[in-house]
Structure formats: C-alpha cells, structure tokens
Amino acid sequence: MSQLILTGVGDANIRIERNADLALGDGDVLVTLEAAPVNPADFLLANGWYGVQPQIPSVLGSEGVGRVASVGPNVDAALAGKRVVILPTYEQGTWADQAVVPARNLVVVPDDADARQLAMLAINPATAYLLLSRYVDLKPGDWIGQNLGNSAVGQAVVALAKRAGVKTLSIVRREDAAQQVRDLGGDLVLVDGEDLGERIAGALDGAQLKLVLDGAADATAGALATALEFGGTVVAYSSATGAAAQLPLGDLIYRELNLRGFWLINWIRTAPREEIQRVYGELADLVAKGVLSAKVEATYQLEDYQAAFDHARKPGRAGKVLFTF
Structure with a gap:
C-alpha cells in the first residue's frame, strides 16, 4: 500500500509512504482507489490556508472513487465490492492506492461510468449543482x-x-x-x-x-x-x-x-443523509450519461507525485490532473 503523507505544514513536506498498516474501525471501510484528482484546495490545506487545518501527519487528497475491499464490524456487509465516491470531508485522504474511510463518507455510484469523471464528482459538480439550486x-x-x-x-x-x-x-x-x-x-x-x-x-x-x-x-x-x-x-x-x-x-x-x-463542506456536514445521497446519485447518473464531464489533461502514478503537482500548478492548464491507480 502506498499513500502521500503530509509530515509538516507546507506542501514541500509531502512524502510517499509505503506498506502502511491500515486498521479498520467499527464504522470504517477499506476502499481500493481507482482515481483521485489534484485540487487547489489540497494545496491550500497542506499550507494551512484552508477552512480545515491539517492534522500532522495526515494523508492528503480530498476526493476520489474506488471499490470497497472490506468493511468494519458495524458496516453493512452488502457494501463490500460496491463502487463508491469518497466525500470531501477531510477525515481521510485519497492520494493512496487504499484508504480507510468512515462509511458515512461514501456514496455508492454506477459501475458503468468513467472512473476519472467519478473521481472529480464530489466537489466541483456538487458545488455547481448547489449554487444553481439553493x-x-x-x-x-x-x-x-x-x-x-x-x-x-x-x-x-x-x-x-x-x-x-x-x-x-x-x-x-x-x-x-x-x-x-x-x-x-x-x-x-x-x-x-x-x-x-x-x-x-x-x-x-x-x-x-x-x-x-x-x-x-x-x-x-x-x-x-x-x-x-x-x-x-x-x-x-x-x-x-x-x-x-x-x-x-x-x-x-x-x-x-x-x-x-457557499462552502461545500458546510452542506456535507449539515444536510440530511438522504439529501446527500440524492444529489450525488443524480450527478453520478449524469456522469454515466455523458451530460457531466470535465477535461482531463494528464494522469500520473502516485510515485510521480511531484510531477503531478508541478503540472497541476501550471498556468493556462486546460484540464484536470489526476492520480490513477
């Protein structure tokens, strides 16, 4: 298992860590990641400039998509094997090939949609949806x-x-x-x-x-x-x-x-679970139908994280940069 860890405040303090021991709590699941984007907010958080402060050490990455590999004792066993989007609560990191995530921070999504597009679903499309509807x-x-x-x-x-x-x-x-x-x-x-x-x-x-x-x-x-x-x-x-x-x-x-x-995290923290599932369910269906998509400019392996970061910061970039696993 590999993940990117913030070892001190400042994005110069991001390191790759391998073979970490992942322990599931009662309400947790283990997610095997398919893809996770590099977002500006990730750098803001790493530098202590965001609405959430980093906990040192901390796994980084705000959103992503993957499959549930195993579940904790207090989680519905039917969730195992499901494809899920990880919500950007900053309680977990997604720049990792596997992540331990509280089950409440997951939404099941379709199997037939593009993984890269689903990886970018939780923040930008949800923000656009709520800006237009609230x-x-x-x-x-x-x-x-x-x-x-x-x-x-x-x-x-x-x-x-x-x-x-x-x-x-x-x-x-x-x-x-x-x-x-x-x-x-x-x-x-x-x-x-x-x-x-x-x-x-x-x-x-x-x-x-x-x-x-x-x-x-x-x-x-x-x-x-x-x-x-x-x-x-x-x-x-x-x-x-x-x-x-x-x-x-x-x-x-x-x-x-x-x-x-408007800050999306406030909505995730306060909205009823049924509303969160409905909104993300609608958006995931639109991704599956091709109505919603964002241009992907490049994908990187986790080992090439510094190149991914440099690319994500490049002026005039025309699409998103993602890690794929």
Missing part, C-alpha cells in the same frame, strides 16, 4: 452570470444550467478559454478586459441576470453585478485572487443586492 428559484429562460467560466465548477454550471433551460453568461480570461466554454454550450462568453460592464449589458440586450456566481473575487464579479436584477443574488464560492468579493457599493446598497457565501 439561492434563487431559477426558471427556464432565466439568465445567470459567472466568472471562471472555464473552470471545473464553471463547466459544470454551464452543463447543468443548459439541461435546465437556464441561460449562462460566462467571463473568462483568454479567447481560447472562451471558445472552450462556447463548445460546451455556454450561451454568452466574454473575455475579461476593458469596458466589461458595458459589454455585458450589450450582450444581454436588455435582459437581466437573476444570479451571479463569483469564484474569482475580482472586478469581474462587480461587472456582472451591474447586470443583476433589483435584489439579485451574488454567491461567492471561492477566491482565485485570495481577496474578498468585490461588489460596487452603489449596486450593493441602492439596488439591495444579496451577497452570500
């Missing part, structure tokens, strides 16, 4: 706006919105990224730059946004907010800049915009 009652024909339109969350937002008949206006940073989002079915895609607010208004041609999704925390959120309807909602779900959400004061006050924050 804050505004969207109807077919409504418009939403988002920055980071070519990100994994942004791509999932486009796919889920298109399926629901909701129209998307996405902001990206490069023209090649804009074409990528258009090819995925984005209705309007604009490249960030001068006069963005005016170009947004011109593209919408009198329509207004009902919802803005902000993952960048830069001026693009403010430009999108100018096109929100009175009392419209902005949801901040990440910060690519490391700053707080940036909204024009006049729009925030005089047009009574709502600014909300």
Whole structure:
C-alpha cells in the first residue's frame, strides 16, 4: 500500500509512504482507489490556508472513487465490492492506492461510468449543482452570470444550467478559454478586459441576470453585478485572487443586492443523509450519461507525485490532473 503523507505544514513536506498498516474501525471501510484528482484546495490545506487545518501527519487528497475491499464490524456487509465516491470531508485522504474511510463518507455510484469523471464528482459538480439550486428559484429562460467560466465548477454550471433551460453568461480570461466554454454550450462568453460592464449589458440586450456566481473575487464579479436584477443574488464560492468579493457599493446598497457565501463542506456536514445521497446519485447518473464531464489533461502514478503537482500548478492548464491507480 502506498499513500502521500503530509509530515509538516507546507506542501514541500509531502512524502510517499509505503506498506502502511491500515486498521479498520467499527464504522470504517477499506476502499481500493481507482482515481483521485489534484485540487487547489489540497494545496491550500497542506499550507494551512484552508477552512480545515491539517492534522500532522495526515494523508492528503480530498476526493476520489474506488471499490470497497472490506468493511468494519458495524458496516453493512452488502457494501463490500460496491463502487463508491469518497466525500470531501477531510477525515481521510485519497492520494493512496487504499484508504480507510468512515462509511458515512461514501456514496455508492454506477459501475458503468468513467472512473476519472467519478473521481472529480464530489466537489466541483456538487458545488455547481448547489449554487444553481439553493439561492434563487431559477426558471427556464432565466439568465445567470459567472466568472471562471472555464473552470471545473464553471463547466459544470454551464452543463447543468443548459439541461435546465437556464441561460449562462460566462467571463473568462483568454479567447481560447472562451471558445472552450462556447463548445460546451455556454450561451454568452466574454473575455475579461476593458469596458466589461458595458459589454455585458450589450450582450444581454436588455435582459437581466437573476444570479451571479463569483469564484474569482475580482472586478469581474462587480461587472456582472451591474447586470443583476433589483435584489439579485451574488454567491461567492471561492477566491482565485485570495481577496474578498468585490461588489460596487452603489449596486450593493441602492439596488439591495444579496451577497452570500457557499462552502461545500458546510452542506456535507449539515444536510440530511438522504439529501446527500440524492444529489450525488443524480450527478453520478449524469456522469454515466455523458451530460457531466470535465477535461482531463494528464494522469500520473502516485510515485510521480511531484510531477503531478508541478503540472497541476501550471498556468493556462486546460484540464484536470489526476492520480490513477
């Protein structure tokens, strides 16, 4: 058995450990991993900059997919052999060929879906699903706006919105990224730059946004907010800049915009088990049908973790980097 261990705060302190002894607790299962992605949040956690603090030493990796190899004494034996997605609770690590996981942190998924796509299911597609469903009652024909339109969350937002008949206006940073989002079915895609607010208004041609999704925390959120309807909602779900959400004061006050924050882990911690299973079940079915997918740029073996990390940090990367087992 091999796994990546954080031996001290800072991602320079990640090491590979082999032949570790894995002991199952009463409510645990042993999962043999098929694939696990490298996410920005994994590096944030390793460096102590995330909403969850690392426990040293700690196995890293926030999400993944695999099969249940064995179960603890208080776990339903029928779970053995099932394909499962590991939820990103940070109680376990997925950068390992085998992992001990509390049974409550697993959701059974279809056998006929792509393992790499299922490995990326638990964070980005779930975030997109909840951003679109929790804050505004969207109807077919409504418009939403988002920055980071070519990100994994942004791509999932486009796919889920298109399926629901909701129209998307996405902001990206490069023209090649804009074409990528258009090819995925984005209705309007604009490249960030001068006069963005005016170009947004011109593209919408009198329509207004009902919802803005902000993952960048830069001026693009403010430009999108100018096109929100009175009392419209902005949801901040990440910060690519490391700053707080940036909204024009006049729009925030005089047009009574709502600014909300979203962190997937809070939902996993508080939602009823039935809701979690329903959401991930729906998303897994969409992956199996090919409705939801994210581009994979490269896969690596665990032994090549440093190359995988370097690739994952590469500017302009067009797809996800995964470990496969």
